[in-house]
Amino acid sequence: MPLRPRRTRPRPESTTLPFRGLFIGAGLLACGCLAVALGASWYGGALRLAGQSEQRVPLDILIGDDHLRLPANMIRFEDQRRAGMAERVDLYLAWPELEGYSAALRSRFDAPDDQGRLIFVQLSQSTMSRDMSGRVEPIYRHLLEGPARPGPAGLTAQTLKKTSGFGEDVLLTGTDADGALYAVRCALPVAPGKTTNADCQRDVHVGRDLTMLYRFSSQLLPQWQAIDAGLRRFVSASLISDMSQNDSGDALRP
Structure with missing residues (x-):
């Protein structure tokens, strides 16, 4: 199945979006999430294509003000496996190892739909001032x-209104080990055999100005704290603070 064309997303005019802007952004996000839900059933076939x-060569990727160094075998799409500036980068990681594609993990990547052991991550420049947890009060509470x-x-x-644009998604909230609000949207399957690796999705702010959107199976919800903390550590370890530190990865290219 062909990949969706990339879209250039405008930068926000200020670091704090007005209330109305949050709703507009949420509407755009809902449209994107609907496309994700429609495509979840073919993740397995898409991965095979x-x-x-298996190359572990580190690639230096610059997204906005953030410099990432990522091994090629973690990058999901072939055309993104290059050093330089990028609008976004899509990753797929085996859980709980948080490792990319390899011969040892091949079966996990070739048949992901019912295994619940892959996590899909998208890193892109932030276009909203609040992540999913931050949108619970100003946005989601009006849609419940x-x-x-x-x-x-x-x-x-909590159930989302049919008119919210989020399909059959349910909003799940809790408190993490640090006392912070945790929020995730899930399309909970009616039967365990109907789960995919994209049942649930959450986005958080990381780095200087990145949004990490990640998707995982509802089977992994009992591990939500470990997943969130593990992915944050993973991205933090992949960020390069000194732009001159290119000796261990492919040099950045314009």
């Missing part, structure tokens, strides 16, 4: 209907 690589109820893995579940 994506041209996986019905009472809160106990959800999976100790989280609280």
